[in-house]
Amino acid sequence: MDQFTINLLFVGASFALYIGIAIWARAGSTSEFYAAGRGVHPVTNGMATAADWMSAASFISMAGLIAFTGYDNSTFLMGWTGGYVLLALLLAPYLRKFGKYTVSEFIGDRFYSPTARVVAVICLIVASTTYVIGQMTGVGVAFGRFLEVSNTAGLLIGACVVFAYAVFGGMKGVTYTQVAQYCVLIMAYTIPAVFISLQLTGNPIPALGLFGEHTASGTPLLEKLDQIVVELGFNEYTAHHGDTFNMVLFTLSLMIGTAGLPHVIMRFFTVPRVADARWSAGWTLVFIALLYLTAPAVGAMARLNISDMMWPNGTSSEPVSVEMIENDARYDWMATWQKTGLLGWEDKNGDGRIAYFNDKNPESVAKAEAAGWGSENELTNFNRDILVLANPEIANLPGWVIGLVAAGGLAAALSTAAGLLLAISSAVSHDLIKGSINPGISEKGELLSARVAMAVAIAVATYLGLNPPGFAAQTVALAFGLAAASIFPALMMGIFTKVNNKGAVAGMLAGLLVTLLYIFLHKGWFFIPDTNSFSDADPLLGTVKSTSFGAIGAMINFAVAFTVSKMTEAIPQEIEELVESVRVPRGAGAAQDH
Amino acid sequence: MADHSSQTAQDTAKNDAGYWAANVRIILISLVIWALVSFGFGILLRPMLSGIEVGGTDLGFWFAQQGSILVFLALIFFYAWRMNKLDKEFGVEE
Numbered sequence: 001m002d003q004f005t006i007n008l009l010f011v012g013a014s015f016a017l018y019i020g021i022a023i024w025a026r027a028g029s030t031s032e033f034y035a036a037g038r039g040v041h042p043v044t045n046g047m048a049t050a051a052d053w054m055s056a057a058s059f060i061s062m063a064g065l066i067a068f069t070g071y072d073n074s075t076f077l078m079g080w081t082g083g084y085v086l087l088a089l090l091l092a093p094y095l096r097k098f099g100k101y102t103v104s105e106f107i108g109d110r111f112y113s114p115t116a117r118v119v120a121v122i123c124l125i126v127a128s129t130t131y132v133i134g135q136m137t138g139v140g141v142a143f144g145r146f147l148e149v150s151n152t153a154g155l156l157i158g159a160c161v162v163f164a165y166a167v168f169g170g171m172k173g174v175t176y177t178q179v180a181q182y183c184v185l186i187m188a189y190t191i192p193a194v195f196i197s198l199q200l201t202g203n204p205i206p207a208l209g210l211f212g213e214h215t216a217s218g219t220p221l222l223e224k225l226d227q228i229v230v231e232l233g234f235n236e237y238t239a240h241h242g243d244t245f246n247m248v249l250f251t252l253s254l255m256i257g258t259a260g261l262p263h264v265i266m267r268f269f270t271v272p273r274v275a276d277a278r279w280s281a282g283w284t285l286v287f288i289a290l291l292y293l294t295a296p297a298v299g300a301m302a303r304l305n306i307s308d309m310m311w312p313n314g315t316s317s318e319p320v321s322v323e324m325i326e327n328d329a330r331y332d333w334m335a336t337w338q339k340t341g342l343l344g345w346e347d348k349n350g351d352g353r354i355a356y357f358n359d360k361n362p363e364s365v366a367k368a369e370a371a372g373w374g375s376e377n378e379l380t381n382f383n384r385d386i387l388v389l390a391n392p393e394i395a396n397l398p399g400w401v402i403g404l405v406a407a408g409g410l411a412a413a414l415s416t417a418a419g420l421l422l423a424i425s426s427a428v429s430h431d432l433i434k435g436s437i438n439p440g441i442s443e444k445g446e447l448l449s450a451r452v453a454m455a456v457a458i459a460v461a462t463y464l465g466l467n468p469p470g471f472a473a474q475t476v477a478l479a480f481g482l483a484a485a486s487i488f489p490a491l492m493m494g495i496f497t498k499v500n501n502k503g504a505v506a507g508m509l510a511g512l513l514v515t516l517l518y519i520f521l522h523k524g525w526f527f528i529p530d531t532n533s534f535s536d537a538d539p540l541l542g543t544v545k546s547t548s549f550g551a552i553g554a555m556i557n558f559a560v561a562f563t564v565s566k567m568t569e570a571i572p573q574e575i576e577e578l579v580e581s582v583r584v585p586r587g588a589g590a591a592q593d594h
Numbered sequence: 595m596a597d598h599s600s601q602t603a604q605d606t607a608k609n610d611a612g613y614w615a616a617n618v619r620i621i622l623i624s625l626v627i628w629a630l631v632s633f634g635f636g637i638l639l640r641p642m643l644s645g646i647e648v649g650g651t652d653l654g655f656w657f658a659q660q661g662s663i664l665v666f667l668a669l670i671f672f673y674a675w676r677m678n679k680l681d682k683e684f685g686v687e688e
Binding site for chain 2: 292
């Protein structure tokens with residue numbers, strides 16, 4: 001059986017499973033549609049939240065970013081897990097106690113202001129939509145690669161699948177579908193990593209293998225890796241090279257953004273009790289950590305494997321020959337990925353060899369010239385995003401492992417897209433339509449409008465995914481920055497302080513607008529190329545890149561909210577009582593509608 | 595009767611305030627640890643920990659790539675366990 005058929009089998013079987021579950025668990029009433037009737041166990045909820053949270057960015061992209069940068073990109077690891085501490089300690093139990101369905105409902109009630117609710121809904125829709133556009137782009141690339149169809153066809157197929165189970169299943173369908181997706185994606189991520197860790201270090205646990213001994217050389221793996229990358233003229237893998245202040249700020253933005261993303265927060269409304277909301281955040285992080293502890297090992301080991309492939313007899317010997325790449329079965333993956341345009345090489349000096357080194361480093365250029373390998377790096381293109389997907393092929397693992405990785409990558413992108421669509425649809429139908437425009441809407445009408453909102457959202461996301469603003473990674477960063485600067489501070493102040501309605505609205509608007517402004521100034525207005533006044537290489541404020549600005553936006557939000565609140569009247573008695581009651585689990589009971 | 599019930603309400607309010615103060619204290623301690631292992635050991639204090647070797651590199655690198663995540667996990671479970679206990683101590687559980 002050829003690899004294409006195997007991929008198709010794995011992807012097809014996993015899809016049949018998800019859709020089957022979605023049909024089996026079809027939502028009936030409104031409350032089931034949003035929150036699965038609150039009958040979800042913390043462990044199940046944690047697993048589903050983990051699948052919801054770990055998107056194409058975590059699965060496909062992150063290990064590649066770590067592999068080619070090393071220590072400095074630890075920011076992703078700390079940022080995307082550290083946010084769960086904030087979520088568990090500062091938000092989840094109180095929002096569950098509050099007992100409504102959506103984040104903006106809490107903001108609207110706590111700040112006794114329809115304006116606050118509408119502003120929150122706008123923040124949610126903006127953040128979720130930008131995030132889902134990034135996911136749809138990922139869905140298109142992954143489908144295109146594995147089904148060997150064009151990017152456009154891949155995106156359209158993916159959009160139909162997401163639509164099918166998100167629209168007809170609601171949260172309950174999504175919850176159990178996402179449990180299945182979690183299982184597929186975690187197996188797809190860890191199984192190849194275990195194989196590779198065994199090959200390189202003899203340790204079956206990749207996270208331990210990373211700090212273990214490289215069997216072939218008898219030196220620690222990371223020491224060996226540092227030595228090889230330095231010999232090729234690159235930055236030392238384990239050392240710190242970037243700007244420390246920006247690194248701190250970026251990590252903080254990712255953390256706050258994680259705790260402010262509506263599709264993640266919503267999950268904690270679906271557990272039976274306040275105590276379960278606390279446990280649920282922990283279980284979510286357990287399931288996320290399984291991938292996140294493996295990711296740095298995947299990155300480091302892949303970097304080592306790639307260097308070994310390009311220099312089969314060691315960096316002091318000769319580079320790999322073109323003949324070997326073309327004929328040796330171990331190099332077949334290079335031809336496969338070359339077709340996607342994401343991997344490229346060229347024998348520039350015509351010596352029949354492909355020399356891989358850092359040609360921006362004069363020292364390594366001099367070394368390569370002296371050895372006769374030419375003055376240019378001949379591995380001309382290695383897209384970071386192919387690393388995880390190509391990893392099992394690079395390590396020569398069996399065909400079924402490659403098929404499993406294909407299914408896992410798709411599961412990661414699809415599950416997040418579905419969760420985000422649900423957040424958008426409930427924001428529109430429950431908060432905008434039922435909450436402000438037409439409070440008298442019937443349950444049936446509300447459910448219908450939720451589904452229409454979903455269909456519209458996926459159509460918009462698919463359209464923008466077909467004509468992407470040009471950068472999936474930046475769109476995701478924008479979503480995080482916006483959530484960090486707008487939603488998280490409002491929720492936290494709603495629980496921990498007695499900030500009033502005017503303060504909250506002013507704070508959210510200030511955080512949102514300043515962050516948007518900073519991002520647009522660096523990335524172009526509405527992402528139109530060449531409309532930017534600054535670039536992340538030379539940012540407006542010191543070393544603060546636009547991706548790191550969310551943390552500053554959040555601080556602006558807090559500062560404005562406190563100032564405005566101080567200058568205006570105190571909160572009414574009944575809101576004072578609401579704050580007191582949210583802080584205490586007693587009497588949580590089942591959630592109710594308005 | 596009226597006096598009695600307002601007395602009870604006052605007690606409840608006092609009890610709830612005590613519960614909240616205890617909760618905030620636990621949160622603050624947890625967040626100090628949260629910041630220490632990530633921003634501290636993982637980034638800012640890494641040069642200070644460079645003498646401690648871990649598998650071919652130093653302790654700061656380990657904290658940045660794995661240690662902080664493990665501590666985050668421990669923190670969340672500690673908080674859940676401690677708070678569920680605190681709920682019972684103050685009689686405010688569901």
